[in-house]
Amino acid sequence: MDQIELRAVSFEYTANGRRVLALSDVAFGVGVSEFVCVVGRSGCGKTTLLNILAGFLTPTKGEVLMDGKTLHGRGLDRGVVFQDFAQLFPWRTAQRNVEFGLEMKGVPRDERAATARRFLTLVGLDKFTGAYPHELSGGMQQRVAIARALAYNPSVLLMDEPFAALDALTREDMQRLLADVWRETKKTVVYVTHNVAEAVYLADRIVIMTPHPGTVKSQITVTLRRPRDPLSIEFLEYQKRVVADL
Amino acid sequence: MSRGLARFFAGAVASFGLAAVVWEAFAWSGLFSPALSPSLRVIVPTLVGMVSSGMIFLHIGYTLYRILWGLALALLLGIPVGLLMGRFKAAERFVLPLVSVLSPIPSLAWVPVFILWFGLGDAASIALVFYAATFPVVLNTWTGVRSVNRLWIRAAQAMGAGGADLFRKVVLPGSLPFVIAGFRQAFARSWIAVVGGEMIAATNWGLGWVIFDSKEFLRADMMLGTLIVIGVLGVGFERLVFQQLERRTVGRWGMVRTAKA
Amino acid sequence: MFRASATLGLRRAAWGLAQLAFPFVVVAIAWEAFAILGPFPPRLFPRLDVIGSTFVRLIATGILPLHALDTILRLAAGFALGGVVGVVVGMLMGRHRWAEDLLVPVVSVGNPIPGLAYAPLFVLWFGLGNLPAVLLVGFSATFPVIVNTWTGVKAVKDIWIRAAQVMGAADRQLFRKVVLPGALPYVLTGLRLGLARAWRVLIAVEMLTSVSVGLGWLIFGAREFMNTDVMLAGIAVIGIVGLALEKLVFERIEQFTVVRWGMMQR
Numbered sequence: 187m188d189q190i191e192l193r194a195v196s197f198e199y200t201a202n203g204r205r206v207l208a209l210s211d212v213a214f215g216v217g218v219s220e221f222v223c224v225v226g227r228s229g230c231g232k233t234t235l236l237n238i239l240a241g242f243l244t245p246t247k248g249e250v251l252m253d254g255k256t257l258h259g260r261g262l263d264r265g266v267v268f269q270d271f272a273q274l275f276p277w278r279t280a281q282r283n284v285e286f287g288l289e290m291k292g293v294p295r296d297e298r299a300a301t302a303r304r305f306l307t308l309v310g311l312d313k314f315t316g317a318y319p320h321e322l323s324g325g326m327q328q329r330v331a332i333a334r335a336l337a338y339n340p341s342v343l344l345m346d347e348p349f350a351a352l353d354a355l356t357r358e359d360m361q362r363l364l365a366d367v368w369r370e371t372k373k374t375v376v377y378v379t380h381n382v383a384e385a386v387y388l389a390d391r392i393v394i395m396t397p398h399p400g401t402v403k404s405q406i407t408v409t410l411r412r413p414r415d416p417l418s419i420e421f422l423e424y425q426k427r428v429v430a431d432l
Numbered sequence: 433m434s435r436g437l438a439r440f441f442a443g444a445v446a447s448f449g450l451a452a453v454v455w456e457a458f459a460w461s462g463l464f465s466p467a468l469s470p471s472l473r474v475i476v477p478t479l480v481g482m483v484s485s486g487m488i489f490l491h492i493g494y495t496l497y498r499i500l501w502g503l504a505l506a507l508l509l510g511i512p513v514g515l516l517m518g519r520f521k522a523a524e525r526f527v528l529p530l531v532s533v534l535s536p537i538p539s540l541a542w543v544p545v546f547i548l549w550f551g552l553g554d555a556a557s558i559a560l561v562f563y564a565a566t567f568p569v570v571l572n573t574w575t576g577v578r579s580v581n582r583l584w585i586r587a588a589q590a591m592g593a594g595g596a597d598l599f600r601k602v603v604l605p606g607s608l609p610f611v612i613a614g615f616r617q618a619f620a621r622s623w624i625a626v627v628g629g630e631m632i633a634a635t636n637w638g639l640g641w642v643i644f645d646s647k648e649f650l651r652a653d654m655m656l657g658t659l660i661v662i663g664v665l666g667v668g669f670e671r672l673v674f675q676q677l678e679r680r681t682v683g684r685w686g687m688v689r690t691a692k693a
Numbered sequence: 694m695f696r697a698s699a700t701l702g703l704r705r706a707a708w709g710l711a712q713l714a715f716p717f718v719v720v721a722i723a724w725e726a727f728a729i730l731g732p733f734p735p736r737l738f739p740r741l742d743v744i745g746s747t748f749v750r751l752i753a754t755g756i757l758p759l760h761a762l763d764t765i766l767r768l769a770a771g772f773a774l775g776g777v778v779g780v781v782v783g784m785l786m787g788r789h790r791w792a793e794d795l796l797v798p799v800v801s802v803g804n805p806i807p808g809l810a811y812a813p814l815f816v817l818w819f820g821l822g823n824l825p826a827v828l829l830v831g832f833s834a835t836f837p838v839i840v841n842t843w844t845g846v847k848a849v850k851d852i853w854i855r856a857a858q859v860m861g862a863a864d865r866q867l868f869r870k871v872v873l874p875g876a877l878p879y880v881l882t883g884l885r886l887g888l889a890r891a892w893r894v895l896i897a898v899e900m901l902t903s904v905s906v907g908l909g910w911l912i913f914g915a916r917e918f919m920n921t922d923v924m925l926a927g928i929a930v931i932g933i934v935g936l937a938l939e940k941l942v943f944e945r946i947e948q949f950t951v952v953r954w955g956m957m958q959r
Contacts, residue, residue: 242589266587275588277605277681286601320687439794443798447797525712532939533717540809541897541927549737620805631813643813644813647813662806662810663806
């Protein structure tokens with residue numbers, strides 16, 4: 187059974203007095219521990235989709251099932267990583283940022299600190315637990331954000347173009363890191379991006395969306411062995427197939 | 433010592449040296465009688481006398497007492513009101529019209545009224561400081577709450593924060609740069625209010641009163657000495673209180689750029 | 694159809710007005726309650742109708758307008774003086790390193806001293822009346838103008854200057870066509886702060902320098918006879934003038950810079 191199931195999800199909003207259909211009848215499922223990338227041009231509603239999964243928005247039609255139950259609002263069963271580096275709280279050190287979700291859960295202080303350090307180690311930041319966000323590079327800040335979203339042990343990780351604002355070399359490092367983290371933690375991941383190579387590198391399955399209104403055009407299952415080689419012929423073949431559908 | 437710092441000190445020495453030379457020229461020019469524009473040779477001993485007799489510290493004490501009371505009351509009222517305004521539309525709609533009508537009235541316009549209500553002395557000065565300081569605190573806190581990055585709120589909500597937690601752990605620290613800015617502005621206004629208030633409404637104590645009283649006895653040297661004290665106190669507060677406060681919080685967090693040491 | 698929407702608009706406007714009036718009604722009720730039940734005798738804490746009728750009487754007899762006019766003229770004169778001096782000094786500091794080195798320490802010590810503290814000194818030097826009042830207002834206003842103008846000139850981006858030089862701008866043109874407009878938002882901010890400061894100081898200065906006509910003097914003089922109603926009527930006019938400054942001058946200036954250039958945050 188799928189862990190997440192979208193059933194004919196539509197989302198409509200009003201802007202400047204005009205009604206805009208951002209999502210129309212979007213339906214797909216995400217299995218347990220599956221890595222799904224949602225790819226599309228800007229304006230295809232992929233961020234709206236992620237915000238619905240995170241519980242920031244409610245579908246105007248249709249519903250989202252999570253473990254078989256209808257999703258209502260936000261919950262600690264999902265962790266969210268945004269694109270903007272500013273998502274970290276500047277007044278908290280890296281470790282205290284990672285502790286935030288645990289604090290909300292009421293986890294005692296010592297355990298909190300230990301867990302936070304463990305996840306910072308997982309993303310390779312064990313030497314920077316006491317640093318404030320502004321003292322870290324963009325890539326490091328995003329790694330803290332990933333550790334923060336993982337620390338309170340949600341079963342699903344939702345990511346909205348987390349590496350889009352990074353330079354190309356850092357982005358590749360981060361993709362490798364994320365693949366490793368995913369292999370270790372076995373989370374279910376929904377990852378939104380407009381970068382085709384990134385999607386082919388990371389995903390078990392790619393959901394391709396097209397805009398006006400946002401709909402699912404096709405789905406491609408990526409069967410390449412991991413770790414994947416972005417320069418292999420097969421990798422490029424997959425990229426071509428995705429681009430053809432965009 | 434870094435070269436920049438050395439340059440700064442050299443500049444400061446040259447700067448104050450030049451100011452002193454200009455002043456001396458003015459004092460000796462005979463434009464005003466020596467009693468009205470005393471030379472530094474008179475001002476400095478007077479200042480030393482005020483300090484060594486300890487009188488100046490009593491005056492400073494009274495002035496600070498009034499400022500700190502007024503400021504404390506202003507923060508106690510202003511921060512909660514500003515937070516409420518930022519959080520609840522109804523509070524904003526109720527308070528904002530009152531603030532926008534009252535805040536353009538200079539605090540010192542209330543001096544005559546406050547004298548009648550509270551009599552001469554501490555209460556009138558404290559009330560003045562309170563009036564002067566409250567509006568900047570309210571307005572800046574309100575602005576601070578509204579300018580808290582929405583992403584922080586979202587991230588916190590995604591991690592299960594809501595209500596009191598969200599407010600205490602996200603909104604409050606997130607608006608701190610503005611709250612501190614309000615505090616600083618409030619202090620500057622309080623300074624004006626307290627000096628003005630003491631000139632008009634104080635009895636026997638306070639820096640404003642010293643300046644005003646010196647006029648009666650044509651003691652320009654005493655006035656200028658007190659002005660120097662006021663200047664030093666102002667710079668001291670900026671350096672020791674506000675810059676430290678900023679450096680240890682919002683500066684440490686990279687939310688504002690702080691002045692270099 | 695049109696009619697219906699017109700009445701709807703009218704109703705919405707009325708509702709907005711009611712919302713705006715509500716806080717004042719609450720305060721008025723509190724004031725009245727305090728005037729009746731509070732510890733102060735009516736002479737010290739007059740009821741609103743007394744203040745209102747005094748206000749109307751003083752307006753009708755021309756007393757308040759006369760005082761207000763004098764105050765505004767004094768503000769304009771002092772502010773003009775402070776503004777011109779401030780912009781010139783600030784520009785000098787921004788453009789020339791020697792001026793910056795010499796003046797920054799003096800300005801940073803002078804800035805936090807309330808201009809009002811100089812009032813008795815100015816009275817000793819220039820006597821009572823208009824001259825010390827205007828000079829003091831100008832003196833108070835000049836510091837924020839200096840600081841902001843200086844910051845503004847320093848904030849002109851090197852890349853703009855380089856771009857202009859590449860396109861063949863000479864020093865003079867550079868200043869007039871790049872530095873000046875680039876610094877303008879800051880200069881305007883400085884002028885706004887200077888005007889606000891001038892206004893705050895002026896009322897007290899009028900009390901201290903015993904000008905013969907002016908709002909500050911009016912309310913201060915009323916103290917002799919415990920005319921609290923006159924004071925409060927005077928404060929009301931001060932509030933109106935202050936509000937007018939804010940709405941007609943400050944917000945205009947802000948609009949101008951924000952909208953035209955989109956350069957200022959906030």
